[in-house]
Amino acid sequence: MxxxxxxxxxxxxxxxxxxxxxxxxxxxxxxxxxxxxxxxxxxxxxxxxxxxxxxxxxxxxxxxxxxxxxxxxxxxxxxxxxxxxxxxxxxxxxxxxxxxxxxxxxxxxxxxxxxxxxxxxxxxxxxxxxxxxxxxxxxxxxxxxxxxxxxxxxxxxxxxxxxxxxxxxxxxxxxxxxxxxxxxxxxxxxxxxxxxxxxxxxxxxxxxxxxxxxxxxxxxxxxxxxxxxSAGAPGEPAALDVxxxxxxGSLRTLVARPYLRYTVAVWLMEVCAGAFLYGLSSWLPSVLEGQGAGLLKSFGYTAIITSVGVVGAILAGQLINRIGRRVVLGVSFLASGLLCLVWGTTSAAVAVVVLGSAATFFGSGLGGATLFAYASELYPTASRGTGIGWAAAWQKVGGLVMPALVGFVLAMHTSGYAFFLLFGVISIIAGLVALVGTFETRGKTVEEVTREVVAGRRAPLATTPSLAGAADAGSAGS
Known part of the structure; x- marks a missing residue:
């Protein structure tokens, strides 16, 4: 149907x-x-x-x-x-x-x-x-x-x-x-x-x-x-959803009452995801070398660890269709954060690679890919590009801030564990935000998402045509 x-x-x-x-x-x-x-x-x-x-x-x-x-x-x-x-x-x-x-x-x-x-x-x-x-x-x-x-x-x-x-x-x-x-x-x-x-x-x-x-x-x-x-019938009317x-492209749509909670959650998760992705790729070779790995080994370990994120991104598409965006986001970021906390406790080569790969599989792979899929579905057509653009911009904020923050922390001559603690904390924050601040979009068209967000997430759409019409009008005017 x-x-x-x-x-x-x-x-x-x-x-x-x-x-x-x-x-x-x-x-x-x-x-x-x-x-x-x-x-x-x-x-x-x-x-x-x-x-x-x-x-x-x-x-x-x-x-x-x-x-x-x-x-x-x-x-x-x-x-x-x-x-x-x-x-x-x-x-x-x-x-x-x-x-x-x-x-x-x-x-x-x-x-x-x-x-x-x-x-x-x-x-x-x-x-x-x-x-x-x-x-x-x-x-x-x-x-x-x-x-x-x-x-x-x-x-x-x-x-x-x-x-x-x-x-x-x-x-x-x-x-x-x-x-x-x-x-x-x-x-x-x-x-x-x-x-x-x-x-x-x-x-x-x-x-x-x-x-x-x-x-x-x-x-x-x-x-x-x-x-x-699937050609339509001759003379079929083409009624518009909007x-x-x-x-x-109105920023006001993103921060208006129906979307504000979800927008804040997306931006917070993007800052954390950008900090994880870009901060890790910038500093991991230096940190691993400081823990005793040689320079060439540190680059090799980093290449393996960061590449595993690709596998997570590929699998994310199948998981989010089966169990939903919210669960994948929340569990992935939380798992990545906990793995980072364990990762920092070991210097054994095999454990470093395995734990690091698992952390990036969940963090930049499953979590990062799902986050952009979710953001691309959340907003109405009139402001969808604006929504993704601002989400991506906040990801770059994380990419700008985290490398500098890591450098500041390491310059204080703290233990190497502080590096992994930082990444563990930001991932756990992203996971908690995902569980409490996202709107499930699985199995819905983008127009259905718009109507449900504007009408109220638990509103019975089939019995609230006036609200559905209001959602369409809001989408058109945004």
Whole structure:
């Protein structure tokens, strides 16, 4: 039974077909295209660590300057994530997504020809704007064209593709940098231009965005091509779930009464998740070396530990469809936190790798991937990009603060256990927030989520048409 017809009178037949469709070849082509762009986003973020030693030598940098080189990227990503979601809510998903890739590819080429340390910082910061913006646009796009039962796994798989970009950058850097210098890595970073042009050439616009703008004919053509086996009846009306509007992307929607509790929870979890992901990758090699592992072993251990997060992200999509977003988020972050507390008590090589891998499997893998899937479903179409953008921005806040906090704590000559205690505490905080501050979205279309949040999470939708109508009006005006 179609979700919209079952739960909301007057729901759009086009959205019924889109949500209840099987996964077609056209879905696959679209998905692989956006997946390639998201992978390249993760790849170019990790170029920082690969290029840093060469840049230090070329421009004769001190440790503070080297640290600032890493920070400007995250600062740019924070800005890009915060503004791109609003832009995509107002002007569509397709063109902003392609432009994001074009931006970070163009400034990658500029960085390859940087003539001074200040010029490199400028180019890297501007590249960060494009990298952060892509994250804010791609996940709403996936959530809005994916069939409902595939939505969660598709978003979490996109997160795993992003995570895979990190070790791939390290592997390619090991081959390219010694032979051609650090500048060659930025030349490799121009590949997204090709993906961007491909997106502009044939990627369809979000059907939900088109319906919100009243472009029913264009939306019908896309649904017909995506779901050819579910064509509507001749003359079938295309009632809209939301009234056509000329704008969107309101931050006010995210902090309005129906969403405030959930938004605060998302932002808190994102700060913790960003602190875990970026803080761990920044400091783990140094901490392991300080515990007695050699430099090469510390890098090897870190590569194994952080790579296991990819496995968690892949499995997250299946788990959240079976047991729900709230349980996966809460249990994953709590498990990661407890494992961190145990992890810090051992220095045995096997135990370090096993416990560290388990902690990242639950933390950056299951928990991190599920968090973005949840955030991409929580908000109405008119503000979905804004919601993801601000979520991603708060993740970058965690990425900016945690490495500095760890450095401050270690500079106080505390025991190495303090490092693991920090990560354990932030993960436990994220887990508790998930259990008390999230709205379960499993098994619902994104329109159903909007109606239930606005009407009250336990409201019987079938008997409250006035509230459902109010939810649609709120979604349209946001």
């Amino acid at each position: 179609p979700h919209h017809a079952a739960t909301a009178p007057g729901a759009s037949p086009l959205l019924d077909r889109l949500d209840d469709s099987g996964f077609t070849t056209r879905h696959l082509r679209i998905y692989l295209t956006v997946l390639a762009g998201h992978f390249l986003d993760g790849f170019l973020i990790n170029v920082t660590g690969v290029t840093l030693p060469g840049i230090v030598g070329t421009f004769h940098l001190g440790s503070e300057q080297a640290g600032f080189y890493s920070s400007v990227l995250f600062a740019g990503m924070l800005v890009g994530a915060a503004i791109a979601g609003t832009v995509s809510d107002r002007f569509g998903r397709r063109i902003p997504l392609a432009l994001c890739l074009l931006v970070f590819a163009v400034f990658s080429l500029a960085a390859a020809f940087a003539w001074s340390y200040p010029s490199l910082l400028v180019f890297r910061a501007l590249q960060g704007v494009g990298l952060g913006a892509e994250i804010a646009v791609v996940l709403p796009y996936i959530a809005e064209f994916a069939p409902s039962r595939h939505r969660g796994p598709m978003v979490t798989m996109a997160t795993s593709a992003w995570l895979i970009g990190l070790p791939v950058a390290a592997a390619i850097g090991a081959l390219v940098v010694p032979a051609f210098s650090w500048r060659a890595m930025f030349v490799v970073g121009t590949v997204p231009v090709l993906v961007s042009l491909f997106m502009l050439a044939w990627l369809p616009e979000s059907v939900r965005f088109l319906l919100r703008r009243g472009r029913v004919h264009d939306a019908r053509k896309i649904v017909d091509s995506l779901c050819p086996g 009234a056509p509007t000329g704008s969107g």
